[in-house]
Amino acid sequence: MSLLKKNQLKAFFTLVLLFFSSCFAAAGYAEPTKASVVKLGEVAVYPVKSAFASVITLNNSKLSAEVSAKIKSISAEVGQIVNKGDVLIQLDATDYSLALQQAGANLIAAQSNLELSQKQLERAEKLVSDGFISPERLNLRESEFTNAKSNVALRRAQYNAAKRNVAKCSITAPFKSVIRERIAQVGEITAPGAPLLHLSDLSTVEIDAKVQPRHIDSLTLSRSIVFTSDGTEFPVRIKRIVPVVNEENRNQTVRLEFIKNHAAIGSAGTIKWAADKPHAPTDLLVQRNSQLGVFILNDNQAKFFVVPGASEGSPAMINLPLDTLMIYQGQHRLQDGQAVSIVSD
Numbered sequence: 001m002s003l004l005k006k007n008q009l010k011a012f013f014t015l016v017l018l019f020f021s022s023c024f025a026a027a028g029y030a031e032p033t034k035a036s037v038v039k040l041g042e043v044a045v046y047p048v049k050s051a052f053a054s055v056i057t058l059n060n061s062k063l064s065a066e067v068s069a070k071i072k073s074i075s076a077e078v079g080q081i082v083n084k085g086d087v088l089i090q091l092d093a094t095d096y097s098l099a100l101q102q103a104g105a106n107l108i109a110a111q112s113n114l115e116l117s118q119k120q121l122e123r124a125e126k127l128v129s130d131g132f133i134s135p136e137r138l139n140l141r142e143s144e145f146t147n148a149k150s151n152v153a154l155r156r157a158q159y160n161a162a163k164r165n166v167a168k169c170s171i172t173a174p175f176k177s178v179i180r181e182r183i184a185q186v187g188e189i190t191a192p193g194a195p196l197l198h199l200s201d202l203s204t205v206e207i208d209a210k211v212q213p214r215h216i217d218s219l220t221l222s223r224s225i226v227f228t229s230d231g232t233e234f235p236v237r238i239k240r241i242v243p244v245v246n247e248e249n250r251n252q253t254v255r256l257e258f259i260k261n262h263a264a265i266g267s268a269g270t271i272k273w274a275a276d277k278p279h280a281p282t283d284l285l286v287q288r289n290s291q292l293g294v295f296i297l298n299d300n301q302a303k304f305f306v307v308p309g310a311s312e313g314s315p316a317m318i319n320l321p322l323d324t325l326m327i328y329q330g331q332h333r334l335q336d337g338q339a340v341s342i343v344s345d
Helices: 003-028 094-130 135-168 213-221
Strands: 033-039 048-057 060-064 071-074 087-091 170-172 177-182 195-201 205-211 225-229 232-245 252-258 268-274 286-288 291-298 301-306 325-329 340-342
Touching: 048 213, 048 225, 087 195, 094 135, 135 170, 205 213, 205 268, 213 232, 213 252, 225 252
Parallel strands: 033 340
Antiparallel strands: 033 325, 048 205, 048 268, 060 195, 071 087, 087 170, 177 195, 205 252, 225 232, 225 268, 232 252, 286 291, 291 301, 291 325
16 A cells, blocks of 8 residues: 555544544533422322212111001191101001000009909918918919919010000101102002102212212222212211222222302212322423333432323322422423533523
C-alpha cells in the first residue's frame, strides 16, 4: 500500500474517532430534561364508586286471623302508620265469649268438687287411724281426690284456651308498621291463616346493595357512604356484609342502615362512597416496559414507580406519601434514572 493511501486511511479513522468522542462528550454533558413537579397530595384523586341498592324491610308481613269469625270492624287503612299493639281488626267474639263462660263455670264446679274431695280425704285419714274404716276405703278417697285435682287442671286449661280465643278476636299490630294493603272487608267470615292486611315493619328498614367483590375493601374503608334515590341523599353505614359471592351475578350482598331519616320502603337507587386511599390521576400514568406507573423526583432524577393494578383510562390507587414530588409535565419523554431540571409552569 502506498504512503498516500496510508495517510488517507489514518486521517479517516482519526475523523471517525473525533466524531464518536464528540457524541459521547455531548451525551455525558447533555442538559437535563425539563419537567414540572407537584406534590401527590395536591393532585391525588379519591374516586367515587357506586352500586345499585334498594330499601327493604325485614318484616313485610300479611296479617291473618287465628280463628274463624265474622269481621266486626277494621280500624286500619292503607298508608296509615300504626304502633305495636294497636287493634287493627275486631272480630265478632260472641261465640267465643259464650265458650269462655261455659269453661269458667266448669272450672268453678271442678274446684268445688276438689274441695269436697279434699275434706272427705282428711276425714277418712282420721277415721282410719281410729279404726272406724278400712285402709281400702282410704285408698278410694285418695283416688277420688287425685281425680278431682286432675279435673281442675283440665278445666283450667279449657278456660285458658277459651280466654285465648276471645283475645284472638282482637287482631293487633305486631310491630310499628305502615299499612300497605287492606285485603279483608267488614262482614266477611275469616278463616285461620287467610291474609287480612299487608303491612311493612318500619323499625327494621335496611338497604340491600349489590357490590362487586373488588370494591368491598374500599367500601369498608370509606368514611362516608350515602344512599341516593330520586336526587335525595341519605347518610348510611354498613350493617353487615354477606361473605359469599352470588353465583348468578358475581357480586356480594351488603346490608346498610340509615343514620338519620330513611327513604321509603321499596325505593331504588345507588349507594356511593369515596375511596379512602389516594389515587394517581390518569394524566400522570405512563407506560414503561409494559407496566403502568408514574415518575417521581428523586435526587434530581426521574424515578419510575410502578403502580400495581393500574389500568389505562382509570385512576389507580398509589401507595406513596402525600408529600412525594410527582413529575406531571414532561413525564411522557422521560426514562428511569434520567436527569431532570425542574421548571415552573
